[in-house]
Amino acid sequence: MTIYSKNQQQIARKLQKAPELSNWKDWKWQLKHSIHDIDTFERLLGIELPPALREQCITTLEKFPLAVTPYYLSLIDRQSYANDPVFRQAFPSPQELHFGRFDMKDPLSEDEDSPVPGITHRYPDRVLFHISNVCAMYCRHCTRKRKVGDVDSIPGREEINNALEYIRNNPVIRDVLLSGGDPLMLSDDYLDWILGELRSIPHIQVIRIGSRIPVVLPYRITDNLVAVLKKHHPLWLNTHFNHPREITTSAKAALAKLADAGIPLGNQTVLLAGVNDCPLIIKTLIQRLVENRVRPYYLYQCDLSEGLTHFRTPVGKGMEIMESLIGHTSGFAVPTYVIDAPGGGGKIPVMPNYLITLATNKVVLRNYEGVITTYQEPESYEPVFCDRNCAECRLDLNLAGDAEYEATGIERLLSDYDDTISLTPEDNDRMKRRTND
Numbered sequence: 001m002t003i004y005s006k007n008q009q010q011i012a013r014k015l016q017k018a019p020e021l022s023n024w025k026d027w028k029w030q031l032k033h034s035i036h037d038i039d040t041f042e043r044l045l046g047i048e049l050p051p052a053l054r055e056q057c058i059t060t061l062e063k064f065p066l067a068v069t070p071y072y073l074s075l076i077d078r079q080s081y082a083n084d085p086v087f088r089q090a091f092p093s094p095q096e097l098h099f100g101r102f103d104m105k106d107p108l109s110e111d112e113d114s115p116v117p118g119i120t121h122r123y124p125d126r127v128l129f130h131i132s133n134v135c136a137m138y139c140r141h142c143t144r145k146r147k148v149g150d151v152d153s154i155p156g157r158e159e160i161n162n163a164l165e166y167i168r169n170n171p172v173i174r175d176v177l178l179s180g181g182d183p184l185m186l187s188d189d190y191l192d193w194i195l196g197e198l199r200s201i202p203h204i205q206v207i208r209i210g211s212r213i214p215v216v217l218p219y220r221i222t223d224n225l226v227a228v229l230k231k232h233h234p235l236w237l238n239t240h241f242n243h244p245r246e247i248t249t250s251a252k253a254a255l256a257k258l259a260d261a262g263i264p265l266g267n268q269t270v271l272l273a274g275v276n277d278c279p280l281i282i283k284t285l286i287q288r289l290v291e292n293r294v295r296p297y298y299l300y301q302c303d304l305s306e307g308l309t310h311f312r313t314p315v316g317k318g319m320e321i322m323e324s325l326i327g328h329t330s331g332f333a334v335p336t337y338v339i340d341a342p343g344g345g346g347k348i349p350v351m352p353n354y355l356i357t358l359a360t361n362k363v364v365l366r367n368y369e370g371v372i373t374t375y376q377e378p379e380s381y382e383p384v385f386c387d388r389n390c391a392e393c394r395l396d397l398n399l400a401g402d403a404e405y406e407a408t409g410i411e412r413l414l415s416d417y418d419d420t421i422s423l424t425p426e427d428n429d430r431m432k433r434r435t436n437d
Contacts (some may be wrong), residue, residue, distance in 0.1 A: 005073040011044045015070060025250075027220040030069045031136065037066065041091065044070070044387040045078050056066035064096050064307060067138040067328035070214045075245060083242040085275045089140055090374050093308035096140065106144065107304040109344030118155060118163035121345055124408065125174045129163060131155060131194055132181035136217040141272055141311045143340075154186060157403040164197050167204070184213040184220055188228050195232040207232060212240040212270075218254035230261045238266040238297055243276050244284045245330060252292050259293040270312045270333065271318050274300075279324035286325070286333045296335035301350070304342050315339070315350060327368025 004012070004021050004108060015033045023029040035041050038057055044049055049057065065126045068090040075086045106112075110120045110128070120128040133153050167173055175199055183191065198204055209229075213220045229235055237258060241247060259265055267289050269276065276282055286296040302312045318337050325334045330432070336346040356364040356372065363375040412418055424431060 005074060006204065007045075008071075008077070010046065011070050011074050014044055018080055021331075023218045024070075027217055027222070027236065029078055030217055030219060033070050034136075035066065035068050035070070035073060037061075041066070041068075041073070045081070047078055047081055053094070057092045060092040060094055060096050064092060065138060066092055067135065069136055069217050071360065072137055075248065080138045083274070085245060088244065088275050089272070092136065092140065093101045093310065096307035098309060099306050100304075100309040102304055103306045103309060104304050104342065105306055107342045108340055110144075111197050113344050116162055116166045117159055117267075119166050121170075122344060125172055126169065126177065127173055127175075128177050129158065129167075130180055130420070131178050131183050132185050134181045136182060136185060136213060136220070139212065139427060141270055141302065141308055142303050143256045145306075154190070160194060160197075164201075166193075166203050166245060167198070171203045174203055174205045174357055175208065176204055176206075177210060182211050182213055183209050183428070184211045184225070188211045188225055191225075192228045192231070195228070195235070199232050205235065206234055208238060208386075210238050210240075214239045214258070215241050215246050218248075218250040218397075221257050223253035223257070225230075226257050226261045226263075229258070229263060231286040233262065236264045237264065238268055239294070240268050240270075241273060241285060241289060241294075242269050243281065244288050246290045247285075247292065255294060256405045265294040267294050267300045268300060268341070269296070270300045270302055270311075271313055273312075273313045276323075277317050279321050280319050283325060283329060286328060286335065299335040299337045300346070301337070301339040319352055323368070326352065330385045360381055362367075 003035055004024065008024060009021060012024050016042055033046065038049070038061070072086065073088060076090070077084045077087075081087045113120050113122050114245060117122055118130045120130070122128070130278060134157070166283045167176060178194070186194070195207060196208055229237075231336060239255075241251075267286075269282070271277060271287065276285065282299070289296055299318065301315060301318055302308055304312075322334075322337050336348050339350055340347050353365070354365055358364065360378070361377045363377065364372065365375060384393075386393075409423070413423065
């Protein structure tokens with residue numbers, strides 16, 4: 001027997017004007033009854049906003065639209081909604097219209113790093129593949145807030161094929177991350193076709209899916225969808241839980257279906273002021289995720305997208321949270337705290353410093369308790385000189401199928417085969433003066 005919460009019963013009855021909740025777990029019914037206006041939001045939740053705030057929120061929706069599923073709405077504590085973490089992620093705030101000095105429409109330069117429509121190619125061996133412009137919910141903290149509500153559509157086969165052709169023609173790509181919008185908003189057949197096309201490309205080793213569906217619409221994780229995903233292993237799925245309250249009975253059931261199908265699960269949490277900027281909340285979140293076979297992957301510093309100023313915390317808050325995790329819970333449960341660099345620099349790990357200093361023969365370290373200790377370096381170490389002449393290397397390089405490669409970035413500075421001694425920006429004033437001499 002399915003047990004529904006009081007909120008779910010009240011919301012469902014208001015939507016379908018019937019006593020039974022037979023359609024509640026139908027994901028298409030959930031989407032059909034998504035909430036897009038403040039009147040419906042108030043009516044279903046049984047709350048009444050202060051008039052001035054209500055008008056400000058309506059103005060906010062002219063810039064940044066509203067969409068929330070009845071399921072996710074039902075998680076809000078209506079008795080204390082103003083401080084509720086689910087409410088803050090789902091409901092518009094007038095603060096979204098207060099753009100900070102450093103806010104940007106596209107802080108990660110995804111559009112600039114797009115060689116063809118639908119593809120963002122930032123890292124050498126992997127691409128982001130935007131296969132959907134549709135979300136089950138418009139998260140108020142979305143880094144792609146510039147796109148929310150503008151084009152609520154599914155890219156056609158011609159656009160998808162052009163992106164697939166780019167991937168086929170670039171054998172350096174071994175990892176494809178399907179994103180959007182939300183990839184799991186596609187029909188099972190369409191998703192099956194895309195995954196099949198990717199799996200037919202010889203150099204694609206891994207396919208990943210980024211989706212918030214298990215959080216905001218867990219009923220979408222049907223047996224048929226799981227069967228489709230299972231056909232295309234190795235396939236990974238990263239989801240996006242930000243608060244322990246989101247890990248409901250329904251969410252757990254969805255995660256269990258995916259895990260039972262052999263799909264490795266990860267989670268990417270965004271650090272949000274007033275939602276989860278608390279060591280206890282994050283620790284509880286990651287421990288409950290691990291309990292449900294989801295490995296915490298990233299803890300993101302909130303991006304510099306327009307309209308997110310009120311969600312951003314100082315980086316110091318993230319460091320405080322990491323200090324409360326490292327050594328205080330299982331190592332594999334600790335996410336990597338990252339800043340996605342403005343301008344398209346990619347994810348930069350930001351962690352507490354456990355290396356105090358080092359000398360020729362000894363390293364001084366500290367642990368999570370503040371204990372200071374030392375590690376003795378080897379008395380004799382013969383480094384391997386690397387000139388990238390793999391055929392004559394004395395290390396075991398029997399890595400069937402792996403090709404030689406050229407190091408880039410910091411790796412290049414560390415290599416022995418290249419005489420580069422520094423990386424200098426093209427517009428460096430000192431270099432300009434040299435050329436003018």
